[in-house]
Amino acid sequence: MEEGMSNPGVILLAKTKTAWGEFLIEDNLGEAVHLHLGEIRADLTIDDFRQMAEQCTEILDNFISLQEFSCKELNPVFLSQIAHMLPDLEEVQKRQMELHRFRIQTKNKYGIPVIQKVKDSRILKALQGDHREDDGFSQQENHIFQSNAERTAENLRIIEAEGYDPDKGMIVIFNGQEFIRDGQHRAAALYFLGKNDPVETLDLVFRDRRYSLPRHPAIHFFLCWNLKKVKKALLVLPAQAWKKRRKVQRICFRMLHSVR
Amino acid sequence: MEYIDCDIIKSFFEVLNVSGLKYALIRNTGGELPDRLQDGKDIDILVNHEDISCFMKLMKQENFQRRVPPFGILAGWQLAYQMHDFLFYKKRDTSYQLYIDVCQELCCHSVMPNIWIPLDRQIQEDAWIYRRFDKEKGWWCLDDRTTVIVYLVKAIFDKRQFSPGYIESIEPRISLLDDPILEERLRLVFFRYTDRLMEMLRKGNFDRIVADYYGFMNY
Numbered sequence: 001m002e003e004g005m006s007n008p009g010v011i012l013l014a015k016t017k018t019a020w021g022e023f024l025i026e027d028n029l030g031e032a033v034h035l036h037l038g039e040i041r042a043d044l045t046i047d048d049f050r051q052m053a054e055q056c057t058e059i060l061d062n063f064i065s066l067q068e069f070s071c072k073e074l075n076p077v078f079l080s081q082i083a084h085m086l087p088d089l090e091e092v093q094k095r096q097m098e099l100h101r102f103r104i105q106t107k108n109k110y111g112i113p114v115i116q117k118v119k120d121s122r123i124l125k126a127l128q129g130d131h132r133e134d135d136g137f138s139q140q141e142n143h144i145f146q147s148n149a150e151r152t153a154e155n156l157r158i159i160e161a162e163g164y165d166p167d168k169g170m171i172v173i174f175n176g177q178e179f180i181r182d183g184q185h186r187a188a189a190l191y192f193l194g195k196n197d198p199v200e201t202l203d204l205v206f207r208d209r210r211y212s213l214p215r216h217p218a219i220h221f222f223l224c225w226n227l228k229k230v231k232k233a234l235l236v237l238p239a240q241a242w243k244k245r246r247k248v249q250r251i252c253f254r255m256l257h258s259v260r
Numbered sequence: 261m262e263y264i265d266c267d268i269i270k271s272f273f274e275v276l277n278v279s280g281l282k283y284a285l286i287r288n289t290g291g292e293l294p295d296r297l298q299d300g301k302d303i304d305i306l307v308n309h310e311d312i313s314c315f316m317k318l319m320k321q322e323n324f325q326r327r328v329p330p331f332g333i334l335a336g337w338q339l340a341y342q343m344h345d346f347l348f349y350k351k352r353d354t355s356y357q358l359y360i361d362v363c364q365e366l367c368c369h370s371v372m373p374n375i376w377i378p379l380d381r382q383i384q385e386d387a388w389i390y391r392r393f394d395k396e397k398g399w400w401c402l403d404d405r406t407t408v409i410v411y412l413v414k415a416i417f418d419k420r421q422f423s424p425g426y427i428e429s430i431e432p433r434i435s436l437l438d439d440p441i442l443e444e445r446l447r448l449v450f451f452r453y454t455d456r457l458m459e460m461l462r463k464g465n466f467d468r469i470v471a472d473y474y475g476f477m478n479y
Binding site for chain 1: 340341368369370371372377378379380413417420449450451452453454473474476477479
């Protein structure tokens with residue numbers, strides 16, 4: 001970018017930390033797609049960027065080396081969120097699951113993780129006209145300028161028009177658990193439309209059942225929280241206090257020395 | 261609908277003129293100033309950063325109370341490229357609500373949430389070089405080229421729509437699109453979309469511009 005030039009139309013497409021610094025992909029509207037890695041920046045046209053993304057997809061498919069795995073079966077945003085888990089991926093299964101069997105892990109109004117059935121989810125409530133919970137949910141990535149309500153409505157429209165098409169993205173679960181990891185909107189839309197036929201689901205199985213969700217998340221949450229706090233109180237805080245004590249001693253010593 | 265007394269607005273600008281501070285009125289959408297400014301609405305002015313401390317003293321003298329800017333740092337916004345925070349004032353002890361929103365740079369919302377971004381330095385310099393004194397109204401305002409840029413940027417990035425007031429402010433200045441300097445300045449904001457933007461403005465397709473800009477992919 002030339003000095004003094006700033007593009008207000010910058011959309012952050014992806015961001016992650018690497019050993020070489022922060023890696024960012026930005027779409028600078030009307031200008032170029034920028035890839036930043038630490039201090040280095042590469043400018044790409046949209047066509048170049050798409051071509052590069054295609055090539056990355058092929059590389060990733062080869063890298064995973066599981067016959068059943070294909071990046072194209074996963075939503076790109078979800079794929080970027082689970083990228084760090086992929087080296088542990090051992091098996092990919094496709095299975096049929098009834099909608100009523102799915103569960104969703106979310107947080108209640110006190111921030112404590114809870115498990116819900118699809119029929120109790122915020123998205124189904126929104127589809128039924130109660131948007132309060134869905135509107136206040138800030139932890140999902142929508143299209144640019146798209147509100148949660150608009151996304152929910154769009155998903156319903158697609159499911160109504162086209163039905164559930166596994167080729168356009170399946171509901172994803174991990175390690176055979178019934179928790180939806182991707183596809184909550186689709187599941188809620190199907191439930192809302194009264195379609196309770198089994199749906200094709202992608203089950204990603206990881207080494208040692210890693211990344212599974214706890215069956216009792218509230219207990220897990222409180223235990224982990226307390227353990228962290230206790231550990232910090234017992235180990236970290238005294239160490240910090242000790243370090244500061246030495247620092248104060250040093251400062252006092254220097255001050256006294258300079259006065260003399 | 262209640263309007264603020266135009267004499268109060270005129271006297272505010274008179275004080276600014278007498279002080280010799282470098283300022284410019286940023287927008288007068290639909291010609292609402294000085295006699296059709298609704299009670300509770302604000303006046304947007306640009307004040308030169310070097311004059312800001314004098315301006316703050318002057319506002320204090322003129323019985324304006326400093327308030328937390330609704331879109332400033334304290335309200336959770338980030339200011340990119342070392343942009344200066346806004347100042348926001350309310351006239352004290354009055355029956356009406358007169359607010360003054362002060363920018364030190366011409367700026368707009370970034371597409372990224374809660375970020376302000378200053379317009380290109382060349383546009384900032386133009387604002388001071390070409391500002392003109394409106395003898396009829398009695399205030400310094402931006403030149404027509406910068407005014408077109410300010411309205412386009414506000415409509416596309418902040419409001420994401422062209423309201424009738426904005427169209428009314430842009431349409432009389434459409435002939436300026438033939439000015440190569442304006443074209444050059446627009447390229448500093450809209451880059452390769454500039455040609456299409458100018459074409460749509462000439463055709464009067466205001467209602468299609470915002471969606472077309474965000475969907476533009478020829479770069």
